Amino acid sequence: MGVFDESKCNCCVCPMQCVLEQLVGNQIVIATTSGSGGVTLFNVDNFIAFTSEGDFPICNISAVDLLDVNINIKLKPIRNNKGRCSCCEDPITNLAKTLIRQQVGIEFIPTFGAGTIVNVGEGIIDFKSFVVSSCFTTRIIPNNQQQTFEASSGSIFGRPLHKITPPLIN
Incomplete structure (x- = not known):
């Protein structure tokens, strides 16, 4: 790394x-x-x-x-940054860190998902079955707002939430 x-x-x-x-x-x-x-x-x-x-x-x-990959992703430690990182990545990373072990919905460019945050590192939010870049995160929905999010979205990477299916590229 x-x-x-x-x-x-x-x-x-x-x-x-x-x-x-x-x-x-x-x-x-x-x-x-x-x-x-x-x-x-x-x-x-x-x-x-x-x-x-x-x-x-x-x-x-x-x-x-991560599909069927069974690996514990090692993340870079969180650090204080300057410039764009301090106004974009740092705040969402710090928010995600406060939500570890909680079920959340997450929107990121170009789609959305839901799961339990298991770890947060520099620029990465780890849900165990998928990871999201903090820089591309557009919204985190805490579990007290989760039911509304799931009803309105219903999929991650174009597939049903919490269900892994074959890849999308033909």
Whole structure:
């Protein structure tokens, strides 16, 4: 899990690269700023995820669904950042940290999901079966508002909530 340099990549790209490095060789579903789909992850290098469906810049990956991958993702520790991180990523990461072990709904570009937050690290919210970039999170709905969220959304990565089905890419 490489070392962060002092750049604007600290709060979302570096942490997502660290997550993806742990998933090399597995089939996963990635959500990008333009959609989501199933891939086999071949390699991660220089902020690019090399997959069976093409190569993705990590800066556009908003979340990863782990499908049947049974792994405890190791996350980078939370740190204080400057610039965009301090006004965008830091507040949502800190909020998510207060919600560990709680059921929440979460909206992120381009979709939404629900689950129990199991861990929070620098730029990453871990739900065990999927991880979301804090930088792409647009809303967290605490469990006291969860029923309304589930009734209105009903899916994650285009699939029913809490149910893993085959990948979306043909």
